[in-house]
Amino acid sequence: MGDSRDPMKFRRSAGDNILVPGTDIELPLGLDLSRRDVLKIAGYGSVAAFLAACGGPTTTTSGSVTAKGGNTSLGSYLSDAVPKKGMQDVIDAFTSANGGTKVKVNTVDHGTFQNQINSYLQGTPEDVFTWFSGHRMRFFADKGLAAPIDDVWNDVKSNFTEGFAGSVKGNDNHVYAIPTSYYPWAIFYRKDVFKAHSYNIPTNWDDFKKLADQMKKDGLTPIAFADKDGWPAMGTFDILNLRLNGYDFHTELCVGKQKWTDTRVANVFKKWSELTPYYSPAFAGLTWQEAAQQLLHKKAGMYLLGLFVSEQFVASGNPDDLAQLDFFPFPDVGSSYDAEKALDAPIDVFMMAKHSPTLSADSGQAKALLEFMSKGSTQITYWKASPGAIPTANDADQSQYPALTKKAAQIVSSAKKITQFFDRDSRPDFSGPNSMQGFLLSYLADPKQDTSSLQGHMQNFWDSLSPE
Amino acid sequence: MTSSTPGREDSPRAGDLVGSRQGRYHVLTRYDRRILILMVGVPLLLDVALIWWPTLSSVVLSFTNWDGVGPVTAQNFVGFKNYQFMFTGYTLFWPAFLHNVIWLAWLAFIATPLGMFFAVLLDRDLRGSRLYQSVFFLPVVLSLVIVGFIWELQFSPTEGFINNALGLVKSGNIIDWLGNPRINLFAILVAASWRHVGYIMVIYLAGLKSVDPTLREAAKVDGANEIQTFFRVIFPVMAPINVVIAVITAIEALRAFDIAFIINQGKNGLELLSILITNNSISEASLVGFGSAIAVVLLLISLGPIIVFLSRVMRTQS
Numbered sequence: 044m045g046d047s048r049d050p051m052k053f054r055r056s057a058g059d060n061i062l063v064p065g066t067d068i069e070l071p072l073g074l075d076l077s078r079r080d081v082l083k084i085a086g087y088g089s090v091a092a093f094l095a096a097c098g099g100p101t102t103t104t105s106g107s108v109t110a111k112g113g114n115t116s117l118g119s120y121l122s123d124a125v126p127k128k129g130m131q132d133v134i135d136a137f138t139s140a141n142g143g144t145k146v147k148v149n150t151v152d153h154g155t156f157q158n159q160i161n162s163y164l165q166g167t168p169e170d171v172f173t174w175f176s177g178h179r180m181r182f183f184a185d186k187g188l189a190a191p192i193d194d195v196w197n198d199v200k201s202n203f204t205e206g207f208a209g210s211v212k213g214n215d216n217h218v219y220a221i222p223t224s225y226y227p228w229a230i231f232y233r234k235d236v237f238k239a240h241s242y243n244i245p246t247n248w249d250d251f252k253k254l255a256d257q258m259k260k261d262g263l264t265p266i267a268f269a270d271k272d273g274w275p276a277m278g279t280f281d282i283l284n285l286r287l288n289g290y291d292f293h294t295e296l297c298v299g300k301q302k303w304t305d306t307r308v309a310n311v312f313k314k315w316s317e318l319t320p321y322y323s324p325a326f327a328g329l330t331w332q333e334a335a336q337q338l339l340h341k342k343a344g345m346y347l348l349g350l351f352v353s354e355q356f357v358a359s360g361n362p363d364d365l366a367q368l369d370f371f372p373f374p375d376v377g378s379s380y381d382a383e384k385a386l387d388a389p390i391d392v393f394m395m396a397k398h399s400p401t402l403s404a405d406s407g408q409a410k411a412l413l414e415f416m417s418k419g420s421t422q423i424t425y426w427k428a429s430p431g432a433i434p435t436a437n438d439a440d441q442s443q444y445p446a447l448t449k450k451a452a453q454i455v456s457s458a459k460k461i462t463q464f465f466d467r468d469s470r471p472d473f474s475g476p477n478s479m480q481g482f483l484l485s486y487l488a489d490p491k492q493d494t495s496s497l498q499g500h501m502q503n504f505w506d507s508l509s510p511e
Numbered sequence: 512m513t514s515s516t517p518g519r520e521d522s523p524r525a526g527d528l529v530g531s532r533q534g535r536y537h538v539l540t541r542y543d544r545r546i547l548i549l550m551v552g553v554p555l556l557l558d559v560a561l562i563w564w565p566t567l568s569s570v571v572l573s574f575t576n577w578d579g580v581g582p583v584t585a586q587n588f589v590g591f592k593n594y595q596f597m598f599t600g601y602t603l604f605w606p607a608f609l610h611n612v613i614w615l616a617w618l619a620f621i622a623t624p625l626g627m628f629f630a631v632l633l634d635r636d637l638r639g640s641r642l643y644q645s646v647f648f649l650p651v652v653l654s655l656v657i658v659g660f661i662w663e664l665q666f667s668p669t670e671g672f673i674n675n676a677l678g679l680v681k682s683g684n685i686i687d688w689l690g691n692p693r694i695n696l697f698a699i700l701v702a703a704s705w706r707h708v709g710y711i712m713v714i715y716l717a718g719l720k721s722v723d724p725t726l727r728e729a730a731k732v733d734g735a736n737e738i739q740t741f742f743r744v745i746f747p748v749m750a751p752i753n754v755v756i757a758v759i760t761a762i763e764a765l766r767a768f769d770i771a772f773i774i775n776q777g778k779n780g781l782e783l784l785s786i787l788i789t790n791n792s793i794s795e796a797s798l799v800g801f802g803s804a805i806a807v808v809l810l811l812i813s814l815g816p817i818i819v820f821l822s823r824v825m826r827t828q829s
Contacts, residue, residue: 154776158794161579186580271690271775324683325668327690327779333669472578472796476776477603477787484779485602488692503600508798509576509589 111142115408116169116401118149120156121429125354129428136424137415144408164188168396170409176210176390177463178298180220182471183394184213190395190402191217195410199417202436206461210390220392221413223422224432226350227455228278228387228464229370236263236341236367244371251374255321258344265321267343269334270487273480277465279318279347280483281387282373283311289380290460297469303501309494314376316490327484339364347373349389350451351431368447372454385460389467391432472508566810573804579797593804604805607782610696614703614783615764622704623760626711631741633712634719648713650706659773662702663689692780699770699781707763711756718752719745754823761816765809784809 121130127150134146149169156163160174164183174180183189196218200208203222211220236242240261245251255265270276284293288307295301296308323334323343335355337343346352356365375381393416395409396402402409415421419439426434430445433452441449455461466474473479482501486494539547573594575587597604629647633640650658665672666688673688674680688698722745730740746753768785771777777786784805792802 160795161797162793165580186578188580273776273778325685325687325690327692328666328668328687328695329690333667337669472791472798475790475794475796476778477782477790478796481603481778481782485692488779500600500602503596504602507592507596507600507801509578509800 110144110408110411112144113405113408114145114147114401115171115405115412116147116149116399117412118151118156118163118169118172118396120151120153120173122150122152122156123354125357126425126429126431129425132428133416133421133425136421137412140415141408141411144411146412161188164396165398168399170395170399170402170405171412172394172396174220174392174394175463175467176220176222176392177467178469179463179467179471180211180392180394181213184215184217184219188397189213189219190397191215191219192221192395192410192413193218195221195413195417199414202417202419202438204437207390207435210463211392220394221417222390222392222435223416224426224434225388225390225455226432227451227458228282228347228349229372229451229454231338231346231348231352231368231370232344233338233341233367234369236344242344245374247375248377252317252321255318255344259321263341264323264337264343265345266318266323267334267337267346268322268326269329269331270327270484271330273476273484274466274474275331275334275348276483276487277474277479278349278387279315280311281462281465282347282385283314283376284308285383285385285460285462286373286376286380287311287314287378289378290383290385290462293385293462294468297465299470299505303505304495304498308498312486312490312494312497315486319487319490327487349387349431350433350447353447354429354431357430365445365447370447370450370454383460384458385462386454386458387464388455388458388461389464390435470508473505478504569803569806569810572800573807575800575803577799579792579799587800589800593801597801597804597808603782603787606780607784607787610781610783611764611767613696614700614767615761617697617700617704618707618760618764619757622700622707623711623756625704626708627715627756629708629712630715630719633716644712644716647709649709651709651713653706655703655706655769656773658702658706659699659770662699662705662770663774666698666702689774690779695774695780699774702770703763703767707760711759714756714759715749715752718749722748751823754820758816758820758823762813765813765816784812 117130117134119127119130121127130148130150134148137146138144147169151159156173160183164172165188174183180189184191191213196208196211199221207222208218211218211222213219237244240257242254242257243250245254258265268275268279281293284296284307287310292301292307296303296305301307323329323337326334331348331352332355334343334346335348335352338346338352339355339359350370353365353368356368359365372384373386393413395413399405399409417436419434419436422434422436422439423443426432426439426448427443430448433444433448441452444452462468465479469479479501482497482504486492486497537544572583574590575583576589576592577583577587629643633644637643653661664670668674668685668687668690669680671688674685679685686694689695726744726748727740730744735743766785767783768777768789771781771783772786772789775781777783777790788802788806788809790796790802791798791805
């Protein structure tokens with residue numbers, strides 16, 4: 044099958060700088076960017092992205108690359124039932140909109156897919172694969188395992204705000220991914236539980252702890268927490284480090300420009316130890332799904348997690364559970380960085396594998412699939428089946444969003460600084476089970492400990508890694 | 512064998528001595544030698560390609576910082592840096608080593624003797640002995656991954672069977688079988704033993720069945736009681752089986768991986784050498800060089816039981 048795409052280019056002329064509405068953040072565009080700058084833009088820029096996403100439906104038409112027949116393939120980590128169904132709906136829609144182009148979907152268990160990504164991308168990967176933005180995307184782009192897709196991006200970029208544009212650029216300034224969804228991390232709770240006990244939303248650290256104490260008295264687990272999977276604890280580390288030490292320190296720490304032995308890291312652990320007494324018992328043996336069940340079944344009062352916690356509320360089968368789910372932003376900790384309102388809002392993306400054996404034959408179809416993924420209508424199809432994340436496209440029909448999704452878009456847009464998540468902002472060889480995850484678990488085994496030797500180990504491990 | 516098949520100039524003729532170029536005589540015909548080369552060569556080739564090549568590659572890679580992408584170049588070689596960091600800087604190496612030692616001790620002093628004990632009991636023709644035999648053997652047919660899944664469900668803190676059956680979930684005194692780094696290793700050792708006991712039992716039972724019954728009778732005539740008969744007569748006679756059991760136990764402890772990996776990818780108290788290798792070299796981290804260095808250490812440790820086993824086997828054969 045030859046290349047049967049028929050690209051219609053849409054270009055939008057942009058000035059050199061864009062002022063993010065409602066903020067005083069200026070986005071430098073078209074300049075020489077260092078990697079730091081790109082990271083920063085990913086952060087700043089997201090603000091713009093989400094502000095625009097909140098601005099009501101737009102009429103922007105995205106490009107219209109279509110395929111007519113032929114084949115392509117997709118390596119997908121969307122292995123849980125709910126997102127997998129969403130992906131299948133999208134693929135079916137793609138096939139019927141592209142003259143019967145067949146997509147062979149290879150779904151691999153989410154964790155396995157991530158563990159094997161290196162050998163997968165070097166072996167015989169599918170044409171298109173699901174991945175994450177941030178440092179984690181740039182890492183594989185730098186290694187030459189992802190194919191640049193600047194041409195597709197030029198067709199569709201008018202459908203994305205500049206924040207997303209920054210998040211999909213590699214260190215070489217080429218575009219490597221199509222952003223398809225994002226979600227914030229925040230503190231989730233049940234409205235009915237808060238109403239029954241007349242709890243108020245805490246906005247500062249003291250109120251937060253007072254509320255937790257009160258919940259304890261009322262027989263609730265104040266803060267659901269689960270870290271058998273290893274990564275959830277990173278979410279708490281991120282938010283505490285962001286709020287106590289600021290966005291700049293956090294992002295620099297993630298890429299090794301700051302030391303783990305810094306007293307500011309010790310402060311994070313110290314602050315964290317004020318929360319651990321409120322955590323679910325036996326949290327190190329629980330999965331995030333089990334902790335979400337505690338929140339769902341009104342056994343726990345609050346849960347700091349990503350919006351995907353709603354998947355468990357969808358799966359409960361009772362629509363009222365989802366209607367009761369709400370969240371509030373992490374309370375102010377009393378530092379000068381509270382004003383940044385920084386939070387983790389990871390962006391999920393679709394990329395093209397450079398070493399796919401079928402890519403040369405299928406590149407037109409693969410690009411058509413990527414372009415299809417960038418459409419608001421596609422993303423809404425996926426979102427309807429799996430509402431744990433928010434579509435990224437400007438032309439996604441937001442009128443259908445329930446209050447929770449609208450609020451999720453809102454909290455991200457009101458944040459002045461956005462990070463992706465520790466394992467997306469830092470190097471993959473530092474974020475694994477026998478590194479960062481293990482370090483945090485050994486901290487959590489005894490939160491009152493003097494963390495200086497642990498921090499020394501963390502820095503040692505970082506130093507042992509070969510330079511990127 | 513005397514040649515009745517004509518037309519084969521090199522067909523083997525038993526007892527013939529064939530001249531070689533040096534004028535010396537070989538016992539083997541050219542045909543024999545070809546067969547020999549084929550029969551030795553093919554397995555050797557497979558052995559070299561599938562065992563020695565990867566092993567030596569690991570050793571070489573252990574001196575590099577290769578990340579698994581592209582070719583290994585001279586710049587990748589970092590000398591003994593991986594080993595130095597492993598022994599002095601990597602917090603997880605010694606805990607993992609210790610966990611493997613605990614694993615070995617547990618199997619050697621608890622699970623293996625238990626399996627042998629069951630075998631001795633079942634050897635006594637109890638009523639329903641076959642039934643017990645199948646019951647104990649049942650877990651052995653399951654892969655360790657399945658064993659891991661089964662026991663994860665039993666041990667899960669709030670949803671699991673054990674805490675619920677003991678009423679600990681209701682009373683709020685949850686025991687964190689999988690998350691408490693002080694006890695989770697022992698929890699999964701129970702799971703591993705569940706399978707290991709049956710495995711040892713079957714092997715030992717087969718050995719016991721082959722012991723000459725007259726030995727027991729003779730011991731009885733001499734006035735030995737059951738315990739004396741076992742330890743003074745049967746156990747020494749079973750020496751070859753005992754070595755096999757010991758080696759199996761050691762190898763099971765060294766290759767321990769599956770259950771810990773299923774439970775939590777081998778962190779938080781479940782670190783094992785095999786898991787450190789996997790998580791460092793095969794995962795997204797892709798620290799192939801460092802992972803290989805750990806693999807080399809594990810290889811050196813494994814050589815111990817392998818050498819014991821091989822020397823034993825070869826001695827028995829000669």
